[in-house]
Amino acid sequence: MSSGGDDVILESVNNIGIITLNRPKALNAVNLSMVQKILPTLQEWENTQSFVLIKGAGDKAFCAGGDVRAVVEAGQKGEKLGHQFFRTEYTMNGLIGNYRIPYVALIDGIVMGGGVGLSVHGHYRICTERSLFAMPETQIGLFPDVGGSYFLPRLPGRLGYYLALTGHRLKGADIQKAGIATHYxxxxxxxxxxxxxxxxxxxxxxxxxxxxxxxxxxxxxSLKQHQVKIDSYFAAHTMEELYFRLSEDDSEWSRKTLKTLDGMSPTSMKITLRLLQLGAQANLLECLQMEYRMAVACLANHDFYEGVRALLIDKDKNPKWNPATLEEVSSDIVANHFMKLPDSEELRHKL
Incomplete structure (x- = not known):
């Protein structure tokens, strides 16, 4: 038995559910069509299969993220594709994190953003020397979602905060050493x-x-030599304090880190730091509900559209963030990203 159309292949072999993300030319980036097929299938398979195996087509990527360009282009037309996509995707992430049968993800090649959400919450995550992990959302005016607020604060020390705010890439066995993959x-x-x-x-x-x-x-x-500084500086309670700690250290690593942060959306950095602080005290489903509120806010604001434009559409890599500086990102702007939605619009998990 197989089904699902071209973008994702869903099949049962030996009573094992196999998901193949099948957009190799797009590095298997996940879109609304795919998550709308995967979610109900996972719900069915939990009661009918021995376990689930998920992999990506081709040899370049497991999944390079969500198709945010499609979300932005729909949002610019006033369409609600983004709301549908994030709601379905986060519901799927929550299901994977609470799955009652084994869930095995073969994260060979690129695994970023939405691909992390399809793998990191499962029981087994297998990386290879070709694997490349990153959560680069602050670079596009978003935040590390798909349950990032749950798993990132639980990595050793402040590593998760560093990965979330800088978008730093981990390669090969480093992904296992960081605690993101279970096997190499x-x-x-x-x-x-x-x-x-x-x-x-x-x-x-x-x-x-x-x-x-x-x-x-x-x-x-690879980050062992910087771990003490990461644990110290990225324990800052505010982004302003983090910048101060980094600027006090005149090392090449600190200067590079500051330069990296300077390219990110100031709003994204502030909401991401707050997200991780709250996520460290919440369960996965609570984290995903919080992230959905934030996604809705980002869909209504400037930076997400501008970040995707600069990086993925026009590719000029010169986003004009608004607000343009950390100082201009007020506590009210941050708080507005975490406000509860009307009851009928909240993300509700049915596990």
Whole structure:
């Protein structure tokens, strides 16, 4: 049995549900059509399959994120595609995080944004030397969503805050060392791994197969030399305090970090920092509900449209943020992103 059309392939093999994100030319970026097919299928499979395996077509990407260009172009016409997309996507993320049967994600290649949401909340996340992880949303006037407010604050020290605010990219085994992936496998063995996985039936047999194919990378974590500074500086309670701490340190790393932050939306940075602080004390479903409120606010404001324009549409990489500075982003602007929606518009999880 297989279904789903061209953009996502949904099939059952040996009583295992297999999802293949099938937009390789778009680096398997997930769109409304795909999440509207995946969500009900996951809901059905939870009661009918032994476990679920998700992978990406091609050898470049698992999933490079959500199709935010389509969301922005629809929003500019006054259409509500963004509201539908984020609501369905976040509902799917919550289901994955509470899934009652094993969920295995093969994150070979690029895994960013929406691709992280399709994998990081599952039981098993397998990366390779070709894997590239990032949550670059502050660069497009958004925030690290798809449950980023839940998993990022729970990474070691303040690593998650650093990844969220800077969009820093992790490669290969670093993704496992950071706690984002559960296993690291040589990409040359992925086909064999997949063949053996589709003969598994439960957590025990899945773990046995994953342990068999896992390799240990002996190199130290690439951010290890900066971890003390990351843990100290990114523990700042405000963005202004974070900037001050970085500017007091005249090291090359601090200067590079400040330059990176200077390219981000000031509003996105402030709401992201607040999001992580709140998410650290909330469960996944509460985090996703909070993120949906923020997504609705971003869809009504300037920076998300401007960030996507500058990076993905016109590609001039010269966004004009409004407000343009951290100082101009008032506490009221931040608070407005977290306001409850009317009851009929809130994200409601039915698990």
């Amino acid at each position: 496998v040589d990409s040359r063995n992925m086909a064999h791994l997949t063949d053996e996985l589709i003969r598994c039936k439960n957590h025990e047999t899945i773990r046995e197969v994953l342990d068999k194919f896992s390799v240990i990378d002996e190199k130290p974590f």
